Amino acid sequence: xxxxxxxxxxxxxxxxxxxxxxxxxxxxxxxxxxxxxxxxxxxxxxxxxxxxxxxxxxxxxxxxxxxxxxxxxxxxxxxxxxxxxxxxxxxxxxxxxxxxxxxxxxxxxxxxxxxxxxxxxxxxxxxxxxxxxxxxxxxxxxxxxxxxxxxxxxxxxxxxxxxxxxxxxxxxxxxxxxxxxxxxxxxxxxxxxxxxxxxxxxxxxxxxxxxxxxxxxxxxxxxxxxxxxxxxxxxxxxxxxxxxxxxxxxxxxxxxxxxxxxxxxxxxxxxxxxxxxxxxxxxxxxxxxxxxxxxxxxxxxxxxxxxxxxxxxxxxxxx
Amino acid sequence: xxxxxxxxxxxxxxxxxxxxxxxxxxxxxxxxxxxxxxxxxxxxxxxxxxxxxxxxxxxxxxxxxxxxxxxxxxxxxxxxxxxxxxxxxxxxxxxxxxxxxxxxxxxxxxxxxxxxxxxxxxxxxxxxxxxxxxxxxxxxxxxxxxxxxxxxxxxxxxxxxxxxxxxxxxxxxxxxxxxxxxxxxxxxxxxxxxxxxxxxxxxxxxxxxxxxxxxxxxxxxxxxxxxxxxxxxxxxxxxxxxxxxxxxxxxxxxxxxxxxxxxxxxxxxxxxxxxxxxxxxxxxxxxxxxxxxxxxxxxxxxxxxxxxxxxxxxxxxxxxxxxxxxx
Numbered sequence: 001x002x003x004x005x006x007x008x009x010x011x012x013x014x015x016x017x018x019x020x021x022x023x024x025x026x027x028x029x030x031x032x033x034x035x036x037x038x039x040x041x042x043x044x045x046x047x048x049x050x051x052x053x054x055x056x057x058x059x060x061x062x063x064x065x066x067x068x069x070x071x072x073x074x075x076x077x078x079x080x081x082x083x084x085x086x087x088x089x090x091x092x093x094x095x096x097x098x099x100x101x102x103x104x105x106x107x108x109x110x111x112x113x114x115x116x117x118x119x120x121x122x123x124x125x126x127x128x129x130x131x132x133x134x135x136x137x138x139x140x141x142x143x144x145x146x147x148x149x150x151x152x153x154x155x156x157x158x159x160x161x162x163x164x165x166x167x168x169x170x171x172x173x174x175x176x177x178x179x180x181x182x183x184x185x186x187x188x189x190x191x192x193x194x195x196x197x198x199x200x201x202x203x204x205x206x207x208x209x210x211x212x213x214x215x216x217x218x219x220x221x222x223x224x225x226x227x228x229x230x231x232x233x234x235x236x237x238x239x240x241x242x243x244x245x246x247x248x249x250x251x252x253x254x255x256x257x258x259x260x261x262x263x264x265x266x267x268x269x270x271x272x273x274x275x276x277x278x279x280x281x282x283x284x285x286x287x288x289x290x291x292x293x294x295x296x297x298x299x300x301x302x303x304x305x306x307x308x309x310x311x312x313x314x315x316x317x318x319x
Numbered sequence: 320x321x322x323x324x325x326x327x328x329x330x331x332x333x334x335x336x337x338x339x340x341x342x343x344x345x346x347x348x349x350x351x352x353x354x355x356x357x358x359x360x361x362x363x364x365x366x367x368x369x370x371x372x373x374x375x376x377x378x379x380x381x382x383x384x385x386x387x388x389x390x391x392x393x394x395x396x397x398x399x400x401x402x403x404x405x406x407x408x409x410x411x412x413x414x415x416x417x418x419x420x421x422x423x424x425x426x427x428x429x430x431x432x433x434x435x436x437x438x439x440x441x442x443x444x445x446x447x448x449x450x451x452x453x454x455x456x457x458x459x460x461x462x463x464x465x466x467x468x469x470x471x472x473x474x475x476x477x478x479x480x481x482x483x484x485x486x487x488x489x490x491x492x493x494x495x496x497x498x499x500x501x502x503x504x505x506x507x508x509x510x511x512x513x514x515x516x517x518x519x520x521x522x523x524x525x526x527x528x529x530x531x532x533x534x535x536x537x538x539x540x541x542x543x544x545x546x547x548x549x550x551x552x553x554x555x556x557x558x559x560x561x562x563x564x565x566x567x568x569x570x571x572x573x574x575x576x577x578x579x580x581x582x583x584x585x586x587x588x589x590x591x592x593x594x595x596x597x598x599x600x601x602x603x604x605x606x607x608x609x610x611x612x613x614x615x616x617x618x619x620x621x622x623x624x625x626x627x628x629x630x631x632x633x634x635x636x637x638x639x640x641x642x643x644x645x646x
Contacts, residue, residue: 065452067452067456111632111636115636115639116639116643117632117635117636117639118589118635120397120452121579121589121631121632121635122632122635124399124576124579124631125576125628125629125631125632125635126628126632127628128576128624128625128627128628128631129624129625129628129629129632130628131624131625131628132621132622132623132624132625132626132628133625135621135624136619136621136622136625139621140621241460244456244457244460247453247456248457251453289464289467289468289471289472290464290467290468291464292460292461292463292464292467293460293461293463293464293465293467293468294464295460295464296457296458296460296461296464297461299457300443300449300454300457300458300461303449303453303457304443304447304449307447307448307449308447
């Protein structure tokens with residue numbers, strides 16, 4: 001009986017303990033952290049990161065990595081803002097931005113699957129190309145967008161839930177469904193776990209891999225629209241550093257770089273951790289300048305903590 | 320049995336690799352030459368001593384970072400933190416010397432900081448088993464963040480004269496940065512090729528398991544490799560500060576990707592164990608000339624990331640293709 005309890009405790013991802021500790025610490029040091037409005041705030045801030053991190057998780061499950069997703073986020077936002085500026089209806093422009101994200105993902109996927117580039121080089125190279133393209137098309141400035149639709153996407157309430165959170169949750173549900181019940185999901189897990197077996201089932205490995213990057217690109221595009229709506233503007237740097245947050249959320253959530261372990265559902269824990277961290281620092285009044293170093297340290301620390309706990313508890317066996 | 324098979328496939332590899340072995344080394348200097356000739360049409364007096372020295376001087380910062388990056392990539396690793404380290408060390412040394420610290424200790428502090436960040440990378444990778452790009456990417460944000468804290472949003476100008484001499488001084492007609500870069504490159508080349516630890520780095524990159532079984536301390540070697548990369552990034556950061564007579568938090572940003580591009584263009588394989596410093600120098604020169612050429616043609620600097628990105632994708636693609644070809 002005692003043994004069973006022990007096992008069950010270990011099966012909880014280590015990160016949930018960190019989240020718990022954070023809640024307690026912030027409860028003491030950041031008055032107002034537990035107010036309803038602040039908790040809603042955390043959710044709204046976390047929504048684009050959750051969408052982005054879901055894409056990151058899918059790519060990491062294939063033993064890949066997407067270091068371009070932060071820039072793709074900004075690029076989709078820029079594309080959306082430019083379309084609106086040129087008189088395209090807002091809904092259509094949003095679709096355009098998401099499509100742009102999908103195209104970026106497609107190129108990433110082709111570079112990785114067809115040209116056999118190491119994923120981090122392919123996506124890093126793409127990030128550089130997109131940065132240049134974004135700078136050239138906006139002259140490095142922020143493109144302002146004004147429309148009531150943006151206000152609805154940012155502040156609207158449907159079914160008692162704020163729109164960004166609702167959108168992120170709907171996407172989470174859709175991707176969970178995709179991963180569990182469709183060939184896409186099975187292929188993604190097989191790509192990370194055993195690509196040879198996947199080849200033997202007759203599936204086209206390249207197409208499966210490209211699809212994973214396309215989905216990640218589309219999700220980065222959606223996250224880009226969410227961010228552009230909130231800031232009422234498109235800027236190429238608006239997702240700078242978000243790729244690290246997304247990857248960190250994935251790893252902290254327990255998805256491993258090897259053998260297709262983990263899943264999209266776990267990533268939400270990592271996202272909550274990062275969102276709480278950022279929010280808590282803001283509420284506690286830590287200047288933005290200090291947050292980069294602090295976040296990097298804490299995130300790397302969380303990853304190490306995660307690795308150590310898994311090593312010690314032996315759940316890494318069979319790796 | 321499996322040993323025999325392995326040896327047979329190794330022999331096949333040698334035959335297939337003939338073409339690459341004999342033409343490959345010539346390809347890069349040839350590319351450099353073609354680029355020079357192209358540029359000589361674009362600009363007057365390209366082939367003058369003065370201009371050649373000026374191009375060499377422009378390339379020195381990239382050469383120094385890329386030398387360290389070569390060592391890391393030889394182990395099949397990657398160091399994405401070099402841009403952050405350059406900024407951090409540049410800002411630190413500038414801040415220290417503006418506040419009255421003499422040159423030598425200020426530079427020593429900068430170099431020590433670079434070594435420290437590199438060592439931390441090494442610990443994350445070899446002790447905790449983080450994938451190199453995750454560990455060094457995280458470290459890049461930390462280094463950049465600490466640089467931000469050091470600068471408090473300001474830019475430092477007006478460094479002491481002896482500091483500036485490192486960036487713009489001359490020894491007869493040879494610029495000081497060129498001398499520094501040459502020393503760094505030569506020392507690293509001989510270290511890699513002629514010493515036991517250097518050869519162990521190659522062995523580790525070619526086959527980590529085999530290296531471990533033959534008694535190479537892989538953890539220690541990786542710690543060393545990432546520390547060296549931190550050190551060269553620190554040297555490059557100091558050179559850049561001296562050259563610009565200024566330090567700001569974002570100054571290292573483009574160099575991370577450019578260094579990887581230079582190394583891979585120079586023929587060092589991302590898979591590790593193959594390549595070296597001479598190729599990297601040619602890669603860095605080619606990249607410098609490409610950027611230089613764009614400037615001469617009046618192309619906006621906003622296009623530079625696109626070019627670097629395209630170059631790195633092409634170079635790595637070429638690496639992958641020739642590898643398949645020779646297999």
